[in-house]
Amino acid sequence: MALFANIIIDSPLKTNFFYSIPNDLKENLQLGHFVKVPFRNKKKIGCVVGFSSKVDFDESKIRQIEEIINLEIIVPEELLLLSKWISNYYFCSWGEALFASTPAVLRNRVIKLVKSVSTNNNCTDYKVTLKQQEIISFLKVQKEPIPIHQLIGENTFSSSIINTLIKKNILNLEHIKENNNEIERSSHSYLSQNIIKPQLTDEQSNAVNIISKSLIKFQFHSYLLLGITGSGKTEVYLEIIQKAIELGKQAIMLVPEIALTPQTVATFKNRFNNVAIMHSNLTDKQRFLEWRKICAGNVDVVIGARSAIFAPLNNIGVIIVDEEHETSYKQDRAPRYNARDISILRAKNNDATVILGSATPSLESYLNSLNKKNTIINLKKRVGISRLPTFHIINLKDEVTSNKKFEIFSDYLLQEIKANIKRLQQSIIFLNRKGYFPHLSCKKCGETIKCKSCDIGLTIYKSQNKASCNYCGYSIYIPKNCPTCKSENIIFKGFGTERVEQVLRLLLPNARILRMDGKTMTTSKKHEKAYNDFKKHKYDILIGTQMIAKGLDFPKVTLVGILQIDSSLAFLDFRMAEKAYQLLCQVAGRAGRSKDLGKVVIQTYNPEHYVIEHAIMNNYKTFAIKELENRKKLSYPPYCKLAKILFRSRNERILISYTNHLSSSFKKVALDMKQICLGPAPAGIEKLENDYRIQFLFKCNSNGQRKKLLELVEKSISTSKHIRYFIDIDPQSTI
Ligand SMILES: [Zn+2]
Ligand SMILES: [Zn+2]
16 A cells, blocks of 8 residues: 655656655545645645655655645546656756646646636526526526526626526526536637538659558557648648547647637648647636546547647547748757657557658657658658749849839849739738837947846837847837947938838838738737638738748738848857748749749849749758758757756856856766866856856757766755756757
């Protein structure tokens, strides 16, 4: 009989804690239960990860578990083990990994009873008013009692009328357990379209056939679905999920948060019956109910962003990672996991199939396919009549000399936009900067005007008359004097979406222009409306950032203008060429999605740059081979196992001297193991939210070596309240 429970808590401490199990909990306590425990002089929530009948220290010092948070909430053992693996690989505590992979609401929600009503069939002959009749009619067609708060809130019935009807015995009052009806109802708005299943192309059915082979065998297999934009990867995903369900299996579909639009969700809800959604816009209650529904086995397909990889399904047949190269799959706080890599692991653990899909895969995944660690499947043709766009490069060096009036838009691009409006077609203008002027500096002393807490230049937002930090949100009125030398000679430079919009409105006063960026699209409702309005051709031109680069399908767009790609070509980081290439392909892919041929105009000061040249050729493989050579030469991933340790402190002096002190022991450990340690060096952003930041990089030749090295290195770090650090395994960037 177990007397003690092994408990993990949400803390960076890499220890498990033992608590004794009180008699009244012995019957019920299970592996995976969340429990309340005394911890130091506080109460904490922990999770049961093991039992034992004895402990190897003084039993009298052991404290007792106080209560089980919710008897019905049990984290499946597979997820307990997965989070343990994550803690080992990503250098965080088991508690951090587990708490990050389960919704917080599971730990603080007790199932409530809610007051609900239904109609009483043996009605008296009481004469009802019109308003009362409305409620009765509404309830008559419901299968189950409806919570009163919902009748008042969502259906806007009056509470006094409901109470009258209860008193008159026309409505039955019951106390029922909260159930998942509300979720189903609220998601009905997705079920608007009646989509006809399209005929698969030869390429698509070939892909489905290949993948089905491993799916049917219930064996782990990894596929890289390399399909150009518009080649219909989604249709392949849907077919495979369908097959998995027919085999009695379940599916996880990961999409980048930004692409998790109502349209995407609708596509899946229209095709499958039992779909659960996991994304950041859910309310706590929805999140709780979805998790429980999945756990109970009532779900065939889970669709969601990064964290959906932790969906508590127990019979996974296939995991799909769409746009697998997306950086948003990597979490930027502890645990710093990459959902793509966890997908492969989870598929392995479940003898399942994993599909990584992209038009521009990460070089990690592409190298894996060259090394036969995954099977590559190509979709080389666009579906239907749409063709790949043609490219036109504007050399801005020539433009500035020949076009005296040049400001943002080249003559060629402007004429193309005008012609496009005349042809009743739509245009997209892409640039990767928000705001009006992204650069502020002082002409006298040369200082860039920066955020007071970060090493980041302020951006002018003219419509708000503000200068703001795009990282921490710090904002001031547009400065009239240089904060350093008080000179009034401030230079405003560059352009962001806000300024592009204003300039374009002056150039084309009659054009209907829409802007989509982080400043204008503050809610998902606004986003959805903008999307629908543009699709319905209520606008001629869409100006936007990254937000418009992904997944949006506008059949009438035949022109895409790309401004300011040059800042993405300044190679500050080993992944920048890859990212710039991916961005160019994605944005270009928005053009010509129907019968009319699309055109992409790129304005650049670097027309011969190899990233641009390869993007124009639209041949991912030639780009990937070239870029892999570069990585190999410089020994960067995927040719080394990278790790970053970043130290931060409010006190710059202490930080510099401490990291210098660590440097010699770090380097000695690395040298002894024949691995590479670089640093200490200021992080790409040297100061962020008042913290100074200094980092070390480690390049290792295997996961095992990296693990061993970091364990040794971590031992020499002594934590203090002045200096904090984190370890980032497989970091997305070195800056
Ligand atoms: Zn800031
Ligand atoms: Zn100055």
